[in-house]
Amino acid sequence: MGAGALQAAGLLAGGVGAVGTFAVTAMPQWRVSAFIEHNIIVFETIWEGLWMHCIRQANIRMQCKAYDSVLALLPDLQASRGLMCAGLGLSLLALVLAVVGMRCTRCPQRPWQAKGCILLAAGLLFILSGLVELVPVCWVANSIISDFYNPLVNVAQKRELGEALYLGWVASFCLVAAGSVFCCSSRCSENARSYRYSSPTHPPPHGQRPHSRTEGSYSKSQYV
Numbered sequence: 001m002g003a004g005a006l007q008a009a010g011l012l013a014g015g016v017g018a019v020g021t022f023a024v025t026a027m028p029q030w031r032v033s034a035f036i037e038h039n040i041i042v043f044e045t046i047w048e049g050l051w052m053h054c055i056r057q058a059n060i061r062m063q064c065k066a067y068d069s070v071l072a073l074l075p076d077l078q079a080s081r082g083l084m085c086a087g088l089g090l091s092l093l094a095l096v097l098a099v100v101g102m103r104c105t106r107c108p109q110r111p112w113q114a115k116g117c118i119l120l121a122a123g124l125l126f127i128l129s130g131l132v133e134l135v136p137v138c139w140v141a142n143s144i145i146s147d148f149y150n151p152l153v154n155v156a157q158k159r160e161l162g163e164a165l166y167l168g169w170v171a172s173f174c175l176v177a178a179g180s181v182f183c184c185s186s187r188c189s190e191n192a193r194s195y196r197y198s199s200p201t202h203p204p205p206h207g208q209r210p211h212s213r214t215e216g217s218y219s220k221s222q223y224v
Contacts, residue, residue, distance in 0.1 A: 003185055007102050007119070010181030013174045014098055014126050018091040020171030021133055025084040028054045028064065029162035030077070030140055034148065047162065050081050076143045080136035087133035091175055094125035098182060119182050126179030130172040137168035 028049030047054040050073075054064040067073060070081075101118030141161055147153045148160070 004102075006181060007098075007185050010123075010178045010185065011095075011098050011102065013181065014091070014095050014122075014178035017126070017130065017171045017174035017178060018088070018095050020167055020174065021084070021088045021091050021129070024133070024137070024164050024168040024171060025050060025088055027162075027164040027167070028052050029164045030080075031144060031159040032162040034158045034160045048077070048159070049164065050077055050084065074143070076136070076140050080140055083132055083136040087129045090125050090129035090132060094122045094129060094175075094179070097122035097125065098178075101182075119185060123179040123182030123185075126175050126182060128179075130175030130179065133168060133175065134172040137165050137172065141165050 026049075028047040028051070030050065031048035033044075033046035045056040047056065052064045052066045054062055056062040070078060073081075097118055101115045101122055144159050144161055148158050
């Protein structure tokens with residue numbers, strides 16, 4: 001019962017992390033325009049994402065346009081495309097393995113040992129996907145902060161951290177937490193199965209003696 005609840009919590013965290021990873025990959029709010037010094041045009045907001053950039057005017061109208069070429073992106077955003085797609089694929093694969101390997105899933109053709117290995121593989125994939133997603137999020141955040149405090153960068157080109165980066169950190173934490181839960185759950189399941197299968201031998205019931213001792217007593221009485 002406890003192991004099933006733990007696995008259900010891990011599956012929920014993994015699902016939230018996978019959905020969050022998909023949302024972060026698609027969202028354009030990675031780099032948001034900063035309103036500092038002479039750049040005080042508050043009625044226009046610029047968003048830069050992995051696939052498009054958007055201009056929002058006075059919270060009423062928003063225009064988005066996909067990038068004409070990958071070479072037009074900054075180096076950190078170019079690398080983030082591939083890393084986020086890889087993290088999304090790993091999280092979805094881990095989610096499928098977690099569903100297959102959960103204890104509540106009836107799979108008579110697979111022994112418990114194989115299902116424990118599937119849970120362990122799902123946990124490792126969840127952790128790997130969270131770390132892969134964490135790399136581009138931290139990379140872009142570090143680039144934004146470095147350019148923000150760099151006096152050589154033009155004020156109009158300085159950006160702030162967008163909502164997608166904060167959501168990326170939350171999704172990475174959920175994926176790593178789900179992977180840790182499944183790794184611990186697979187270990188606990190193996191220990192429980194080994195304890196259940198190695199049960200001690202029970203002594204014979206009271207009043208029942210071994211057959212050999214009965215034969216020995218019968219032979220002595222026969223000679224008397």
